[in-house]
Amino acid sequence: MARKNITRNKLPKPDVRQALLITRRNARMAxxxxxxxxxxxxxxxxxxxxxxxxxxxxxxxxxxxxxxxxxxxxxxxxxxxxxxxxxxxxxxxxxxxxxxxxxxxxxxxxxxxxxxxxxxxxxxxxxxxxxxxxxxxxxxxxxxxxxxxxxxxxxxxxxxxxxRRSWRHLAEERIEDLEPTIPLGPRFWPLAKRERREIEALFGKESLAELATVLRGGGEDADVEVLDAAYWVKGCSSLGRLRYAVLLDIDGAAVEGDDLCLIDIKEAAQAAAPRYPRVRMPRDNAERVVEGARHLSPSLGERMRAARLLDRAVVIRELLPQDMKLxxxxxxxxxxxxxxxxxxxxxxxxxxxxxxxxxxxxxxxxxxxxxxxxxxxxxxxxxxxxxxxxxxxxxxxxxxxxxxxxxxxx
Structure with a gap:
């Protein structure tokens, strides 16, 4: 599918991301x-x-x-x-x-x-x-x-x-278009082949496909297809960790707002915050994040799942139009x-x-x-x-x- 965006040759290759992301993080903090x-x-x-x-x-x-x-x-x-x-x-x-x-x-x-x-x-x-x-x-x-x-x-x-926000607002804000693709550019960088394969395999799992279908009202048996995915240059302190935007189609046809689903995949690293001694928490960092969300912000926690991607713990959540930064x-x-x-x-x-x-x-x-x-x-x-x-x-x-x-x- 043709992209209305910057050519891949002008965008960072996966093997040089890390240095660029650290530089960007320093710039934002300054x-x-x-x-x-x-x-x-x-x-x-x-x-x-x-x-x-x-x-x-x-x-x-x-x-x-x-x-x-x-x-x-x-x-x-x-x-x-x-x-x-x-x-x-x-x-x-x-x-x-x-x-x-x-x-x-x-x-x-x-x-x-x-x-x-x-x-x-x-x-x-x-x-x-x-x-x-x-x-x-x-x-x-x-x-x-x-x-x-x-x-x-x-x-x-x-x-x-x-x-008052709808899928149209989310699409125009996050992926800058209503077309079922993620436009490559300053915010979205191309994936390595292995990244694309593992993301597609991830949503082939029933537990993660259900995250998209149940919350979107598609039913537990609805088919889920990865339409597009990209590395997402997002955040500040988390720049340098795995971060992906994934566009899913629920049950085919890719009808605007009804079948499309935008997913955020974010690496869960070890917490710097000190925990109390002798308390039981999930050892897996993604499971820790999801469990904490369920207690602190239940509305968000119910839309999150823990998983493994590229041998790292990641948190997966569907983005809704109403989710905004204050x-x-x-x-x-x-x-x-x-x-x-x-x-x-x-x-x-x-x-x-x-x-x-x-x-x-x-x-x-x-x-x-x-x-x-x-x-x-x-x-x-x-x-x-x-x-x-x-x-x-x-x-x-x-x-x-x-x-x-x-x-x-x-």
Whole structure:
């Protein structure tokens, strides 16, 4: 089938991808301090490793996101098309300390505030709003109607767009066309023959074919055919791992929106996030990611499967038109407060649904301890944000210096 895209001869061959992807990742992380924070999970856990023992409270042993920055939250649809804001990237998920997610989200928001040239006092109030939103998820007496009524504009805009999107929007955004092919170019690179063969074999398995047919309403016995596939240049911290876009046809005919299915295949690497000792988690990294998703974001978890491809663990999920990334870049003071409170509530609910009433009450009591007269937020949260903002600012500038030396940015 002819492609309306860049000729293959001008695109990277599979054997030279890795170096190009690492260069691209460095470039993306150098765009802003907030981009550096989002793309450098390991920096966060290096800081955590250097902390004194018991500097942070030990919350209940639950599944946590492990990389809870603003870019990893956004609209997610369930199999029936219902949409809500959830954690949408679970690469780092482990059974661990929920305090880590709260701190990581606070760091992301504080860095966004600095990038928006907001005064330091605004960051102080953001951390108070963060604590308030998170705690409400565990307080049976607290309502969250006022938080939903005061959603930040970025959330309102993305939710409004998400609920009206159709397959046409997904196709035009992801593959830039309604034709049943994936256009090669800057975002999609050609596959090696072995990659193509293994992807086709993957969807010949009943368990994975069912992922596409059941969610698309095709029935368990519907035929699944791989129409096209390409290497997907996507993400930031995950650049350099296996990532593929696969276009499937359900039951033939390739009728627009009814029979086409866009699949994301992503390599699952070992998590940098520390897990609690003596807890049982799947050893396979893909199974770990899927299990974490089922606990933290059930609407997403039900659309994911673990598999093996090219001898590596991969997570497979169908992309729905309503799945979108939440972008919070430029904030006003009012929007900063709303964003901190609302997103913390989202994370808090993902944590709270895994706890019984006793665990929720005990964790809430811990969160409300050791408040000062000048800060209505946990002291350990504020101290952590101060240290992390400082260390990431230095790390960002050093990253830019090294990358500029290599000739990557002008």
């Amino acid at each position: 765009r802003s301090a907030h981009a550096y924070v989002r793309g450098n999970t390991s920096k966060f856990y290096e800081w955590l490793d250097g902390m004194e023992s018991h500097a942070l409270p030990e919350g209940p042993a639950i599944w946590i996101c492990g990389d809870c920055h603003t870019g990893n939250l956004g609209p997610v649809a369930d199999a029936e098309g219902r949409v809500e804001i959830l954690i949408r990237d679970l690469d780092q998920t482990v059974i661990g300390n929920p305090a880590h997610d709260l701190i990581r989200l606070g760091l992301s928001l504080a860095t966004a505030a600095r990038g928006s040239n907001l005064p330091g006092l605004t960051t102080v109030h953001m951390m108070e709003a963060l604590a308030d939103g998170y705690e409400r998820a565990f307080d049976e007496a607290a309502g969250d109607a006022d938080i939903h009524a005061g959603k930040p504009e970025a959330v309102r805009v993305v939710m409004k767009e998400a609920v 972008t919070i870049e430029q904030l006003t003071q009012d929007e900063a407060m709303k964003a901190a409170r609302f997103l913390a509530l989202v994370v808090g609910k993902a944590h709270a649904r895994q706890m019984d009433s006793g665990e929720r009450a005990a964790w809430l009591a811990e969160l409300r301890r050791n408040r000062s007269k000048t800060l209505d937020a946990p002291g350990w949260l504020w101290k952590s944000i101060l240290e992390l903002v400082s260390s990431h600012a230095v790390g960002y500038l050093e990253h830019c210096r090294r990358y500029a030396t290599e000739g990557g940015i002008k």
